[in-house]
Amino acid sequence: MSVKYGILTLLSVKPHHGYELKIELDSLLGLKGKINPGQIYTTLDRLTRDGFVVSPGMDEQERKLYDIEWKGKEELNKWLLEPVAYNNTKEDFFFKWSCAREINSALEKKMLTQQKQLIVKEVMELTKLKTELLIQGDENRYLLVTGTLLHLEADLNWINQVENRVL
Known part of the structure; x- marks a missing residue:
């Protein structure tokens, strides 16, 4: 920002x-x-x-x-008018996960599990906030929260794919 x-x-x-x-x-x-x-x-x-x-x-x-x-x-x-690049490979967790894979860390499964738990917690909190914003008529923040929830859902799907492939 x-x-x-x-x-x-x-x-x-x-x-x-x-x-x-x-x-x-x-x-x-x-x-x-x-x-x-x-x-x-x-x-x-x-x-x-x-x-x-x-x-x-x-x-x-x-x-x-x-x-x-x-x-x-x-x-x-x-x-x-400048497009915003989306670079998820530079985000903190993805970087940390890549480092764990690079050294064949035994902690990878635990890392993925903990990250999933954190994401689920955030999804629950944001879903509650989204409902409150809808009731208040705060359209801008409602849409912002909706976008954030979609990103979190994508992150969960990615973690599930990783778990299914490598663990």
Whole structure:
């Protein structure tokens, strides 16, 4: 996740002050986590320096506002159109599993079992969250959770195939 592009996204909707950006970025991140407030201001400084963002002044509570410049909109649109590569071979578990196979580790079966248990636990928690989001009408987070569940299902299927072939 790029804080830079999250900020440009939010500023393309309307001017914001730093704390508003932090709150809304946390919401955009959904399940991924929280943004450090210092990272917001550092990124805003760089965006201002690079001509992507400008400060039109203060709001009624004396908080510095930021707005997107035309150059920032162009940068955001360029980024939105860049495809995102999916590289599951670089994910932590797949790397760890490959290392275990490389050294013919006796721990491989236990690793796979533990990973499956973790995935099943996550699936149960996310399924509950998905239902809650549907009831709340939070379409964006509902779709995000749905996508995450599909990835977890694929990971479970992969582990089952590995177990059936090698163990």
